[in-house]
Amino acid sequence: IKKDVLGVKSKENYSPTDKTNFKDIGGQNTAKKELMEALNFIITSEKTKSLGIRPLKGILLTGPPGTGKTLLAKAAATYTDAIFLATAGSEFIEMYAGVGAQRVRKLFKAAKHLAKKEKKPRAIIFIDELEILAGKRGSHSSHLEYDQTLNQLLVEMDGIETDKEVNILVLAATNRVDMLDQALLRPGRFDRIVKVDLPDKEGRLQILNIHTSNKPLDVNVDLEIIAQETFGFSGAHLENLANEAAIYALRDKSSKIMPKHFFEAIEKIMLGEKLDRKPDRQELERVAVHESGHAIISELLRPGSVAHIAITPRGQALGYMRQKPASDIYLYTKTYLLNQIKIAVAGSLAEEIMLGERSTGAVNDFNEAIKMAKQIVFSGLSELGVIDKEKEDESVNKQVKLIVANQMDEVKSFLLSKKILISELVDRLRKNEQVTGKQLQELIARFSNCA
């Protein structure tokens, strides 16, 4: 759309041909259901009007980045046969007072104008990053400008009427509802809040299916396994994963995308691109020992939990051990957390046992271990019983240290009994730079009786 119609900059986009449908959105079943229910009010506006139901003016989509909020808004436009106009909160922020407010006015005007031009009964205005435009009034340093912009949005929304030629619906997205001015959330403005969360395993599988439907997959690719191993990925991550896997296949001159391309892509997204930097022999050995420690303890505590061990530098890491999540976990038991602490400290302890001393490579591991120990303490799962998180004192510190130290003692005595296994794994890693979870399991089975 031309700048002069809207008076707003680049991010504005308007596409009467974009036909995103709800079926193009994987997972998000609750969000889709709630949104469609709300949209049905608009489609059947005659009926709702006859019952005296006030028109729906705004729907707020909340949730982490990349989960499909924009997609949902586009699908809403297709579903309601509406014109779709998208913008972002940051587009309204200018140094000069009054400019933002003027843009809001123009946006609503443009929506009406375009809907009439396209002979559509409705227009959907989508505002991403709503918290930038509509933070709590008076909280910005240049608050006059921000406040005027928000006031204008409120005025425009209050002015929306159902019996006009064009019905306008405002959809907005934010991941910081807490930052929004309360006036926006009052009835008659953003009436509905639809939560758009990170997808669960089933959702991830659906999203992977959508984004691989145009790609040649090898018969051995099992998207269910990939969905299982991508806990915490958003829809945007998964779209990127499918794309990166295809790029790895291209680099390999393979006409099909193989499982290894997907796993390589998972690691790239989790840890960053492989680096050319080659550590020297001694450092490589230390990295191999360190990762072997993590992997052996992980496999001991949860057989089948190691997906991949590698000593090729990637992102910030010199080497890494990737675990397969057992299933999507949202609650942790004390045993689970203690086990994760054991796995975290095992790298450094393996260095101590095999190489005589530890190194600085374990800083992040210990930070992780401390974080998990604190989780135990603050969840009332430690000897201290239930405690107040606000009153973190020396007793908390002592308890955290004790938890980590106890796990370290246990891990150390176990690793001391597995020196031959560690050496063997280190040799394999040095030779091949990587060992798969399956190879590790075979190795452990073969060396199960060796000290």
Ligand code: ATP
């Ligand atoms: P942000 O908050 O960062 O603006 P968003 O929640 O609006 O993010 P989208 O822009 O909708 O996220 O998603 C980005 C891309 O990720 C989409 O274009 C799509 O390729 C992919 N994607 C995200 N969620 C899904 C999903 N549920 N199903 C299919 N694809 C998805």
